Amino acid sequence: DAGVTQSPTHLIKTRGQQVTLRCSPKSGHDTVSWYQQALGQGPQFIFQYYEEEERQRGNFPDRFSGHQFPNYSSELNVNALLLGDSALYLCASSSSGGSSYEQYFGPGTRLTVT
Amino acid sequence: AQKITQTQPGMFVQEKEAVTLDCTYDTSDQSYGLFWYKQPSSGEMIFLIYQGSYDEQNATEGRYSLNFQKARKSANLVISASQLGDSAMYFCAMREGRDYKLSFGAGTTVTVRA
Numbered sequence: 090d091a092g093v094t095q096s097p098t099h100l101i102k103t104r105g106q107q108v109t110l111r112c113s114p115k116s117g118h119d120t121v122s123w124y125q126q127a128l129g130q131g132p133q134f135i136f137q138y139y140e141e142e143e144r145q146r147g148n149f150p151d152r153f154s155g156h157q158f159p160n161y162s163s164e165l166n167v168n169a170l171l172l173g174d175s176a177l178y179l180c181a182s183s184s185s186g187g188s189s190y191e192q193y194f195g196p197g198t199r200l201t202v203t
Numbered sequence: 204a205q206k207i208t209q210t211q212p213g214m215f216v217q218e219k220e221a222v223t224l225d226c227t228y229d230t231s232d233q234s235y236g237l238f239w240y241k242q243p244s245s246g247e248m249i250f251l252i253y254q255g256s257y258d259e260q261n262a263t264e265g266r267y268s269l270n271f272q273k274a275r276k277s278a279n280l281v282i283s284a285s286q287l288g289d290s291a292m293y294f295c296a297m298r299e300g301r302d303y304k305l306s307f308g309a310g311t312t313v314t315v316r317a
Contacts, residue, residue: 122304130249131207131261131307145303177246181305192305194248203298 091116093195101201102170103175110165114182124179130181138163139185160161163180175202204229207295215314216285223280224280224311226295237278238296254278285315
């Protein structure tokens with residue numbers, strides 16, 4: 090049973106570019122959340138997708154957008170990259186029909202903006 | 204205001220000894236959940252233990268136990284019989300009411316010495 094997978098593992102981009110990160114949820118999960126974790130800090134909630142719609146959003150600018158596909162996988166897009174966007178981006182999946190507290194995290198994508 | 208406060212940036216513990224990681228939280232909701240996650244250097248967030256606000260018993264999962272003191276808004280993690288593999292960053296997190304996001308603390312680094 091595959092857990093949450095994310096791609097790519099690492100990414101280096103230049104300021105002003107755009108990036109797309111991908112997440113496949115754990116089998117049986119239908120909800121995907123994205124978090125940004127700056128170095129030495131705790132993760133910060135970006136948004137959550139359920140039924141292909143953004144259900145809740147954290148305090149992030151519109152440069153951060155996402156999408157959920159019918160197979161429940163998700164993408165995180167960041168436009169006009171800033172140096173401050175360098176971070177570990179974590180995807181977490183959960184089941185709307187299961188235990189309300191279980192969120193499983195993927196290994197993350199480490200984004201470096203130069 | 205910070206929802207989750209972890210005041211110990213780093214801790215050292217001898218192998219086979221117990222260690223307590225502090226976590227205090229701030230919420231006005233009656234219904235909430237408290238989580239502890241472990242993050243090794245690889246980056247993946249590993250779920251350890253959960254405590255619901257209405258749970259009367261302290262949660263336990265193997266060598267992990269959560270010392271829940273509701274009146275003090277405290278949810279400390281106790282790791283018994285520490286192992287070298289316990290060396291990692293530990294995060295306390297909270298989910299409030301009907302909120303979908305997890306709010307994380309800044310984390311505590313635990314280093315287990317042989």
